[in-house]
Amino acid sequence: MNALKxxxxxxxxxxxxxxxxxxxVFPVYxxxxxxxxxxxxxxxxxxxxxxxDPQWNIYAKVLFERPMPTxxxxxxxxxxxxxxxxxxxxxxxxYSLSRYRVKGSKGVGIFILTSRMxxxxxxxxxxxxxxxxxxxxxxxxxxxIAHTTFIIPFATWMLKGYFDSIPVDLxxxxxxxxxxxxxxxxxxxxPLSAPGIAATALYGFILSWDDFVYARTFLASRxxxxxxxxxxxxxxGEYITGWxxxxxxxxxxxxxxxxxxxxxxxxxxxxxxxxxxx
Amino acid sequence: MTETxxxxxxxxxxxxxxxxxxxxxxxxxLLMLPAVLITLAVIAYPIVSAIDLxxxxxxxxxxxxxxxxxxxxxxxxxxxxxEFWKATWVTLKLVTIATLGCLVLGLSTAMLVNQRFRGRTIxxxxxxxxxxxxxxxxxxxxxxxFDSSFGLINWLLVKAHIIxxxxxxxxxxxxxxxxxxxxxxWKGYPFVSVMLLAGLQSIPGDLYEAAQIDGANTWNRFRxxxxxxxxxxxxxxxxxxxxxxxxxxxxxxxxxxxGPIGATRTLAIMTYExxxxxxxxxxxxxxxxxxxxxxxxxxxxxxxxxxTSIY
Numbered sequence: 001m002n003a004l005k006x007x008x009x010x011x012x013x014x015x016x017x018x019x020x021x022x023x024x025v026f027p028v029y030x031x032x033x034x035x036x037x038x039x040x041x042x043x044x045x046x047x048x049x050x051x052x053d054p055q056w057n058i059y060a061k062v063l064f065e066r067p068m069p070t071x072x073x074x075x076x077x078x079x080x081x082x083x084x085x086x087x088x089x090x091x092x093x094x095y096s097l098s099r100y101r102v103k104g105s106k107g108v109g110i111f112i113l114t115s116r117m118x119x120x121x122x123x124x125x126x127x128x129x130x131x132x133x134x135x136x137x138x139x140x141x142x143x144x145i146a147h148t149t150f151i152i153p154f155a156t157w158m159l160k161g162y163f164d165s166i167p168v169d170l171x172x173x174x175x176x177x178x179x180x181x182x183x184x185x186x187x188x189x190x191p192l193s194a195p196g197i198a199a200t201a202l203y204g205f206i207l208s209w210d211d212f213v214y215a216r217t218f219l220a221s222r223x224x225x226x227x228x229x230x231x232x233x234x235x236x237g238e239y240i241t242g243w244x245x246x247x248x249x250x251x252x253x254x255x256x257x258x259x260x261x262x263x264x265x266x267x268x269x270x271x272x273x274x275x276x277x278x
Numbered sequence: 279m280t281e282t283x284x285x286x287x288x289x290x291x292x293x294x295x296x297x298x299x300x301x302x303x304x305x306x307x308l309l310m311l312p313a314v315l316i317t318l319a320v321i322a323y324p325i326v327s328a329i330d331l332x333x334x335x336x337x338x339x340x341x342x343x344x345x346x347x348x349x350x351x352x353x354x355x356x357x358x359x360x361e362f363w364k365a366t367w368v369t370l371k372l373v374t375i376a377t378l379g380c381l382v383l384g385l386s387t388a389m390l391v392n393q394r395f396r397g398r399t400i401x402x403x404x405x406x407x408x409x410x411x412x413x414x415x416x417x418x419x420x421x422x423x424f425d426s427s428f429g430l431i432n433w434l435l436v437k438a439h440i441i442x443x444x445x446x447x448x449x450x451x452x453x454x455x456x457x458x459x460x461x462x463x464w465k466g467y468p469f470v471s472v473m474l475l476a477g478l479q480s481i482p483g484d485l486y487e488a489a490q491i492d493g494a495n496t497w498n499r500f501r502x503x504x505x506x507x508x509x510x511x512x513x514x515x516x517x518x519x520x521x522x523x524x525x526x527x528x529x530x531x532x533x534x535x536x537g538p539i540g541a542t543r544t545l546a547i548m549t550y551e552x553x554x555x556x557x558x559x560x561x562x563x564x565x566x567x568x569x570x571x572x573x574x575x576x577x578x579x580x581x582x583x584x585x586t587s588i589y
Binding site for chain 2: 010013014016017020021024025027028030031034042043045046047088089090092093095096097099100102103104105108110111112113114115116117118119120121122123124125126127128129130145146148149152153156180181206209210212213217229232233236243246247250251253254257258260261262265269
């Protein structure tokens with residue numbers, strides 16, 4: 001009787017897990033399924049739940065008849081640029097906050113932490129004014145700079161958390177062996193925190209890729225500078241475009257992040273929760 | 279004695295080294311310097327300039343070209359405008375519902391994939407997958423799912439006899455607000471789930487064993503072990519989700535643009551709309567200042583409450 005009950009419990013658990021996963025992931029699958037559907041089928045009932053007659057050429061259409069490659073490239077340039085600048089700055093600041101207690105370091109820490117919580121819809125206004133004066137509107141640089149406003153605060157704190165978890169003894173040993181603090185950081189701390197640094201950088205990249213408010217405001221006027229989020233939002237605005245085309249574009253735009261997530265989930269999740277659980 | 283000290287200090291002077299322990303604080307400041315300079319330039323300066331703008335009745339074309347006298351007109355207009363109070367109410371409603379939704383769905387999925395079963399790793403990846411869908415793409419997917427004529431949701435609901443005819447989701451205030459809630463929850467719960475899962479994993483298993491021996495049932499184990507152990511993580515997750523919903527722009531802007539008749543116009547949307555839709559930079563900045571103050575209060579609460587775990 002007890003064994004039976006236990007078995008029923010197992011079955012129930014599996015059913016719940018499978019059902020939950022299907023429901024929650026379904027919208028992503030639906031994006032994929034719709035992208036492959038023939039145009040006629042999009043307006044037919046009942047909808048097809050599987051790509052019976054997959055139209056792969058829609059991806060060629062989206063990639064070559066639209067400036068999709070340019071948008072993807074712009075997003076990549078901005079995300080790489082903003083992440084690299086932010087990482088250099090944040091590694092140094094995070095290390096300083098983790099290892100030294102000097103007058104004002106708590107203040108700096110709290111300032112950086114709170115700036116992570118600022119509303120982008122406010123910051124975008126003065127930044128727009130600033131960039132217009134600097135003649136940066138329509139340039140990818142405006143976006144690189146704007147994205148550091150949210151990547152640096154979060155990266156500094158995430159890295160500080162990683163550095164905190166590395167024992168100080170290691171650097172002290174290195175310094176006794178003749179390293180100065182910078183070479184100890186470079187030779188001892190950085191290699192040890194490589195997974196953390198990689199996770200932080202990935203995170204920065206994803207945050208930058210996701211941005212819409214800054215990209216729309218600074219780049220809307222120059223089509224060749226659009227990032228993929230701006231591009232897709234405009235496809236959505238053209239009412240004549242078929243849903244299969246919109247979904248194919250959305251999938252292509254989301255793909256880099258989805259792939260990163262699928263392969264590096266462990267690092268990302270580790271980084272996400274590390275700061276909060278300690 | 280004093281002689282030797284003098285000698286040492288002159289020696290230190292002659293061969294200045296940043297690596298000396300006595301120069302540690304200088305090194306600490308130098309390491310922080312790039313971050314401080316950049317944040318001052320791209321965060322602190324813009325905030326000051328937004329404050330300045332919020333006290334001027336200024337349009338977008340005039341900004342940077344001329345200065346207007348300081349006035350409280352924007353704030354006076356703001357606090358007497360029914361649009362502002364409506365947006366505040368919409369924001370409050372959305373933050374409450376979406377945050378609760380994220381919390382409930384996040385906690386239940388975290389507890390589900392914390393169980394032991396085969397394929398748990400895959401289930402964990404799938405459960406948090408929406409996190410990896412960029413907001414713009416998430417908005418576009420759901421826009422299609424809630425499409426009034428050919429959307430899947432309408433088809434399913436009609437098929438299940440829950441509604442008799444398709445609903446135009448984005449045309450009525452209530453349904454549009456509902457759609458925004460659904461999308462926000464779908465995009466926001468994985469973050470909570472991941473954080474809470476890490477929290478669950480850090481609860482020692484002995485606690486549950488001991489409770490089981492003492493005869494505690496499932497509910498009591500949840501109520502007296504799981505919830506209290508999770509509460510610090512849950513607190514942080516809660517505030518981060520509140521702030522995320524509060525500040526979101528992409529999802530609402532793309533799905534409803536704040537409409538219909540302001541039913542989904544949050545303070546963030548109203549700020550942007552005033553600035554770049556109606557070009558009232560000064561007025562927009564004043565709404566933005568209100569959102570800034572609210573965000574600051576929320577983050578100060580978080581820092582106060584969790585300062586031990588954060589700093």
